Amino acid sequence: MSLRIGVPSKGRLMEKTFGWFGARGVTMARTGNDREYAGAVDGIAGVELVLLSAGEIPRELAAGRIHLGVTGSDLVRDKLADWPRQVVELAPLGFGHADLILAVPCCWVDVETVDDLDAAAAAFRRSHGHRLRIATKYHRLVRDFLTAQGVADYQLVDSQGATEGTVKHQTAEAIADITSSGETLRANHLKVLEDGMIHRSQAVLFAARTAPWTGDTETLRALARKLGLDLPGDLVPGA
């Protein structure tokens, strides 16, 4: 048996994850040629590196096919129903910061808050005959946020990329998307609602509640000691 840890397979998220573990004496590296998704772990025995797309890591954790995984807190909350029942946050990693926000066109001088958006949506539906469209790929997070706020007369339209352009192209009236600096929003003449912060995301080390830990609890304990983590008592019996 080995303890399987899922790590984003490319880009800055992978490099920073490698850096975070490396600083704690666990060396991760990709192996083979640079197109091959294979990796190795040094500094601790019994840990297997699984390189995955960050977007797939929540699903693999929920299915118990990996024991640990590094991915964005936004992805876990959006892709997993009742996520605290399925995974445990072991440690925020302090990088990969991004905010999921609600944004509307700058020219909407009458809309600064979610309350304004709700009122604008009511009027929009009356004059256009359809609900105000909000483009996003974070359907669960956005819908839960708007439901909790009691917003009505909107609809979510799916946008898997270039979401900031949907308003200009008239496929949506507003957007909910990830931003770090806000530059893309400004370039597309969009502004963030003052209370439109849906989730502050960062990279987090998660543990799967459903993974078969039997045989790997020693490895997990050793890894936790090396990483300086406290393991929640309900994760692994006796850990």
Place this chain on the structure above:
Amino acid sequence: MTEIAPPRAAVRAEGEALMATFRAAGALPVECDMLQPAGTLLDLYGEDIRARAYVTADPLRGEMMLRPDFTVPVVETHMAHGADPARYCYLGEVFRKQDRPGARPSEFLQVGFELFDRTEPQAADAEVFALFAQALAPLGLRAVTGDIGILMAAVRGLKTTERRRAALLRHVWRPHRFRALLDRFSGRSAMAPARARLLERLTSGSAQDLIGAAGPMIGLRSEDEIAARAAALVEDAAAPPLAATEAALLYDLLTLEAPAGAALRHLRGIEPMLPAIAPAVDRFEARLAALAAHGIDPETLPFEAGHGRSSMEYYDGFVFSFHAANPDLPPVATGGRYDALTEVLGQGRSIPAVGGVIRPALVAGLRGDAA
């Protein structure tokens, strides 16, 4: 309540027995498609229903939903070729996504009764409630009733701007937002700093100038729409807060919970200060009289003025539910009046309607416990 679900055959038999009761009460059995067009349901219930209903794609008809309830298809069937008045009953599966692991099923049988009658709405309310109370009597359930019509009448009678009344009415089914609006309109909550800054800007120059300075016009929402809402905001800021007495009465109404007879006397007591509720209170009184004629005592019947507001059922008058002792169980039966829904679905035509549904699985489970 036992944790083990009763056998499906027993549940269906329970449903069929309830169908027989409804048929004996004069209802015509109806069948409805399991696949319903998503658009109709989304327009009625909003995006929230996506979190609760299974959505699937049909290559020709587009987005479809596994029926989350029967009300909409039964109303559509009635609107297409129904007699007047009409009583319908149905038995079949409904589908609700569950976002939490646990005992609540995502697929279950529902048996229901709907009554379309434009002559005597209060008698119709009482007929449906009495039918359900009688059918469920052996289970010793706790009934709760309410009347969203009284709250709506109170809002319509507020001495404030039409815009504020409309905003409150729009959010009657969203208690959190309703409360926030009421707090704002009555001056109980301070204006949000963002709104204060916004008003300062909007009063400092013309909306057209502000829009021009804010950036290029993008999207479907036009300059006129933006300017119109800006004007509405400025106008609203100048409107005086709700009179303290009116606001206090509305808060009182939101929390009114009492036996129906006592609730009626309480409402009659506040009526002189809120005369707009008088017709709704008259209807309430007539309903209680009709219920009493069915042997249901208003002095012991629980009434909650806010009951049914957080359900997605679009009820706008009488509402009721029946509950088992175990608070973890969903209601065994729910129902109410939904006149506005028939108006929306009837595209101009409407017919007063009241009805309800029972979950046969819960009935079978409770019978098993009692045995």
